Amino acid sequence: MRAKRLFATLTVSVLVTLGACSGDGGTEDEGTPTTEAQPGGTLRLGAVKDCRAACDPQRQQDQFPTTLFDCCLLRTLVKVEPAPEGPTFIGDISEDPVVSDDGLEFEFTLREGVRFGPPIDRPVTAEDFIATFERALSPATEAFDAANYRVIEGAEEFAAGEAPTISGLEAPSPNVLRIRLSEAAPLFLPNLASVSAAPIPPELMQGHAKDYGRFLVSTGPYMVEGIDAVDVSGQQEPASGYRPGQALVLVRNPAWDRASDPIRGDYAYPDSVEVTIGGSVEDYSLKIDRGELDMQIDGTPPASALRRYSTDEALQARVVTEETAAVVYSTMTVAAPPFDDEHVRRAVNWIVDKSAVIRLIGGPLNGTVAHHVFPNVSIGGALADYRPFGTANDAGDPERAMEEMAQSAYDSDGDGRCDAPECTGVIMLGSPESPGAEIAQSIADDLEAIGLEIDVQLLENRYELLDEPSNRVPMNTWAAWGTAPYDPSEIAGPVFHSEFIGPKACCNEVLLGATPSQLDGWGFASDSVPSVDADIEACDQMPLGQQRSDCWVALNQRITEMAVWIPLYEEKITRIVSENVVAAPWSPLYQFIAFEQVSLSPDG
Amino acid sequence: MLWFLLRRVVFGALVLFAVSVLTFLMYFKLPAGDPARMITRKPTESREYQLARERLGLDDPILVQYARFARGMIPLPGLFLDEDVYFSYQSNIAVKDELLLRAPYTIALGVGGVVLTLLITVPLGVAAGLRPRSRTDSTAGAFVLASISIPPFWLGGLLLFVFWFKLGIAPSSGIPASESAWEAVLAGRFILPWITTVVALGAIYVQLLRSEVSEVMGSDYVRTARAKGVPRRRIVVRHVVRGSLSSVVTVLAYDVATVVAGAVVIETVFNIPGIGRYAVEAVTASDLPVVMGTTVVFAVAIVVTGIVLDVAYLYLDPRVRYGEGSI
Numbered sequence: 054m055r056a057k058r059l060f061a062t063l064t065v066s067v068l069v070t071l072g073a074c075s076g077d078g079g080t081e082d083e084g085t086p087t088t089e090a091q092p093g094g095t096l097r098l099g100a101v102k103d104c105r106a107a108c109d110p111q112r113q114q115d116q117f118p119t120t121l122f123d124c125c126l127l128r129t130l131v132k133v134e135p136a137p138e139g140p141t142f143i144g145d146i147s148e149d150p151v152v153s154d155d156g157l158e159f160e161f162t163l164r165e166g167v168r169f170g171p172p173i174d175r176p177v178t179a180e181d182f183i184a185t186f187e188r189a190l191s192p193a194t195e196a197f198d199a200a201n202y203r204v205i206e207g208a209e210e211f212a213a214g215e216a217p218t219i220s221g222l223e224a225p226s227p228n229v230l231r232i233r234l235s236e237a238a239p240l241f242l243p244n245l246a247s248v249s250a251a252p253i254p255p256e257l258m259q260g261h262a263k264d265y266g267r268f269l270v271s272t273g274p275y276m277v278e279g280i281d282a283v284d285v286s287g288q289q290e291p292a293s294g295y296r297p298g299q300a301l302v303l304v305r306n307p308a309w310d311r312a313s314d315p316i317r318g319d320y321a322y323p324d325s326v327e328v329t330i331g332g333s334v335e336d337y338s339l340k341i342d343r344g345e346l347d348m349q350i351d352g353t354p355p356a357s358a359l360r361r362y363s364t365d366e367a368l369q370a371r372v373v374t375e376e377t378a379a380v381v382y383s384t385m386t387v388a389a390p391p392f393d394d395e396h397v398r399r400a401v402n403w404i405v406d407k408s409a410v411i412r413l414i415g416g417p418l419n420g421t422v423a424h425h426v427f428p429n430v431s432i433g434g435a436l437a438d439y440r441p442f443g444t445a446n447d448a449g450d451p452e453r454a455m456e457e458m459a460q461s462a463y464d465s466d467g468d469g470r471c472d473a474p475e476c477t478g479v480i481m482l483g484s485p486e487s488p489g490a491e492i493a494q495s496i497a498d499d500l501e502a503i504g505l506e507i508d509v510q511l512l513e514n515r516y517e518l519l520d521e522p523s524n525r526v527p528m529n530t531w532a533a534w535g536t537a538p539y540d541p542s543e544i545a546g547p548v549f550h551s552e553f554i555g556p557k558a559c560c561n562e563v564l565l566g567a568t569p570s571q572l573d574g575w576g577f578a579s580d581s582v583p584s585v586d587a588d589i590e591a592c593d594q595m596p597l598g599q600q601r602s603d604c605w606v607a608l609n610q611r612i613t614e615m616a617v618w619i620p621l622y623e624e625k626i627t628r629i630v631s632e633n634v635v636a637a638p639w640s641p642l643y644q645f646i647a648f649e650q651v652s653l654s655p656d657g
Numbered sequence: 658m659l660w661f662l663l664r665r666v667v668f669g670a671l672v673l674f675a676v677s678v679l680t681f682l683m684y685f686k687l688p689a690g691d692p693a694r695m696i697t698r699k700p701t702e703s704r705e706y707q708l709a710r711e712r713l714g715l716d717d718p719i720l721v722q723y724a725r726f727a728r729g730m731i732p733l734p735g736l737f738l739d740e741d742v743y744f745s746y747q748s749n750i751a752v753k754d755e756l757l758l759r760a761p762y763t764i765a766l767g768v769g770g771v772v773l774t775l776l777i778t779v780p781l782g783v784a785a786g787l788r789p790r791s792r793t794d795s796t797a798g799a800f801v802l803a804s805i806s807i808p809p810f811w812l813g814g815l816l817l818f819v820f821w822f823k824l825g826i827a828p829s830s831g832i833p834a835s836e837s838a839w840e841a842v843l844a845g846r847f848i849l850p851w852i853t854t855v856v857a858l859g860a861i862y863v864q865l866l867r868s869e870v871s872e873v874m875g876s877d878y879v880r881t882a883r884a885k886g887v888p889r890r891r892i893v894v895r896h897v898v899r900g901s902l903s904s905v906v907t908v909l910a911y912d913v914a915t916v917v918a919g920a921v922v923i924e925t926v927f928n929i930p931g932i933g934r935y936a937v938e939a940v941t942a943s944d945l946p947v948v949m950g951t952t953v954v955f956a957v958a959i960v961v962t963g964i965v966l967d968v969a970y971l972y973l974d975p976r977v978r979y980g981e982g983s984i
Binding site: 103105107109112195197212213263264267278294296297298299300301302327331332333336339340342345556559 | 691696697698699700701704705707708709712744747748749750755758759817818821822825829830831832833834835928930934935
């Protein structure tokens with residue numbers, strides 16, 4: 054009895070403590086401060102996931118640390134600014150590039166004053182770029198975008214170990230780099246904006262094939278704390294400023310010359326950047342509320358926090374949101390019944406309640422309904438009003454869906470419901486992670502109205518099944534793919550070209566372009582499926598510009614109307630910033646918040 | 658005694674071997690994914706993928722692959738957790754380096770947590786055992802109930818919410834880059850994690866001591882001591898507590914090993930970059946070298962703890978002697 058009374062007393066005490074501390078947090082919600090911000094201060098960021106591959110810029114492309122590479126650590130030859138009429142190129146380390154008329158030769162003149170930071174502390178030269186490309190193309194590096202550089206003349210031979218150097222790379226002088234391609238590649242120049250093409254000093258390449266990221270030498274306004282203590286010639290200990298799984302600290306790079314940097318030279322406001330690694334989005338949200346963190350890099354803020362901030366006028370200014378060139382979708386394999394019938398696929402597109410999906414992802418701050426396969430941003434917004442399966446409030450249209458289904462061979466009585474045996478037990482793979490699981494169930498519930506009984510299977514390793522066409526998986530949901538903000542080729546090819554079918558290639562799960570013998574070999578009853586290979590190849594060959602954009606727009610419409618996907622939503626990047634942040638501008642060059650342009654309140 | 662220790666070490670090595678084989682086989686039997694694809698993220702026809710398979714020896718017979726890992730379990734310089742084999746598929750960082758970086762935080766959490774647990778639970782358990790059905794006994798009972806009922810992840814979150822977020826009197830989760838484990842301890846960053854550890858571990862100590870002390874108080878030798886006029890305090894300290902501690906030491910030893918090996922939940926809730934989190938993240942990511950490396954470390958910790966425990970018994974309880982028949 055006494056024990057029960059004591060426990061009750063303890064419980065009540067806790068509850069009273071909680072009740073007494075009502076309100077939104079330990080700090081007053083004042084929204085964005087109105088005091089004038091000065092350069093200075095420490096920008097405090099949070100990263101949910103640590104770097105892969107020891108933060109090697111050639112071996113990983115995750116949001117953290119790539120966003121920090123772009124703004125603060127690694128300069129590249131050029132940067133790309135997306136525009137509706139086609140991207141424009143801004144010289145970063147290089148002056149404006151000179152391109153030959155046939156698009157096969159490029160000449161880059163490196164700017165004066167561009168130097169490697171400590172411990173190298175010398176000018177960046179053309180030879181450094183040659184060494185960097187060689188490292189990227191070396192199979193031992195496992196560079197994520199080595200394929201982008203294989204169009205350089207001699208690159209294939211070098212990568213195969215048949216040549217000691219890449220014949221298409223020349224350095225006629227220390228500050229001039231010439232690149233010759235073996236074939237026209239419209240995206241070669243914009244691909245040089247990738248951090249994997251940022252110069253790496255050869256002095257630190259030796260012995261760091263797997264862990265260069267821990268010895269990262271900066272060319273930007275900041276450097277990893279402690280990198281100046283690395284002994285280049287002797288026993289090398291990693292820079293102390295990066296503690297795997299814990300934190301990354303950036304400090305000002307003394308070797309950076311503002312005058313040589315047209316992109317960042319006017320900025321570099323914070324004195325330092327401290328990144329906490331490994332916390333959860335909920336943890337970071339609370340810290341932002343208390344002003345102990347300025348923003349998170351990766352991960353989406355909790356839905357509850359987004360709701361609170363977006364509905365409170367005093368806090369709305371602290372929400373930064375931008376569209377991305379990434380789309381989330383469900384796939385329907387065109388060879389697998391009942392989706393081998395276009396009417397069934399179109400009926401599915403009519404019935405799915407996309408507004409429910411938006412609610413499940415936490416609202417319009419996290420995404421906008423997608424109406425076609427290529428993200429709007431990637432085609433310059435040309436199809437912003439194109440909605441071939443548009444419904445009132447994006448809630449789905451059962452009538453239209455049933456009309457479509459009635460035309461299908463799988464609806465024998467024409468009542469608008471799929472009634473063939475193939476309509477039951479249709480497997481849909483999904484992710485067990487939230488909200489993927491909820492989205493899968495929501496779609497499955499919608500499809501019931503047109504007679505499709507979906508068997509939702511949520512698997513961590515679903516892509517191992519999807520990559521093997523002989524598994525004949527009919528549907529996959531909550532898949533995502535992104536592309537460059539100026540061009541949808543990174544979606545078009547890998548997701549719809551026949552070259553990318555199967556485990557040896559990935560990721561054309563819908564099997565567009567599969568040959569009859571392939572289909573037979575995988576056990577499909579269908580002996581032919583549509584193909585868009587020729588359209589993709591035609592668009593891909595065109596130089597960047599209006600003609601290429603128009604080509605992608607037409608292809609987008611064709612694939613959308615084939616209904617091989619259910620485009621669900623286009624992702625947005627949404628972040629909440631603390632009250633210490635006076636300004637957090639979005640950079641079209643980095644496609645993220647420009648951390649070097651963030652100005653902090655002197656009161657913070 | 659020497660023979661006994663030698664036998665324990667040999668037995669420990671056999672345990673380590675069995676654990677490593679089981680871990681390795683489980684990894685291969687479960688759908689853990691293709692490490693080469695995980696590292697390169699390239700199609701299987703690509704050169705990078707093929708090179709990665711060669712580099713990792715994935716096409717070697719399973720025994721050969723295991724032998725590479727087994728070699729890294731030999732506790733000799735240059736062999737133990739060999740960097741060429743024991744490196745993370747995700748981060749490429751040597752398992753040894755990560756363990757060395759993370760160990761201080763796990764040790765700070767584990768040792769501090771256990772010390773605080775003992776400081777609170779031993780007096781409470783002894784006092785409860787000395788005064789059955791008193792208010793002290795009721796308090797101990799309430800503590801035991803709370804400790805058993807409250808999940809550590811919930812308690813940790815609650816403590817953070819109340820003491821950090823609402824009241825602002827405790828530091829937030831995470832350890833800044835500028836702070837070593839010792840500096841983090843001095844900054845008070847481990848107080849809430851330690852309190853969580855006390856609640857997570859404490860029930861069994863209080864309950865054990867309560868019952869042991871009660872039992873020992875009624876034993877013949879204690880009655881004899883009382884009859885001889887030995888002061889109560891001396892009876893309690895030199896006879897009762899000492900006699901009750903052997904079972905506590907058993908539990909303590911394995912709790913130390915478990916907590917030092919990694920209090921995963923507590924490390925996760927408080928964002929402490931410790932070994933436990935490292936191990937769990939590796940399991941989730943199917944990062945075999947890290948899983949094997951941390952398993953080796955955990956197994957060694959448990960085996961060594963067991964040996965230390967057996968030696969401790971000799972001191973605590975003179976009735977215990979290890980004869981020829983002992984393992």
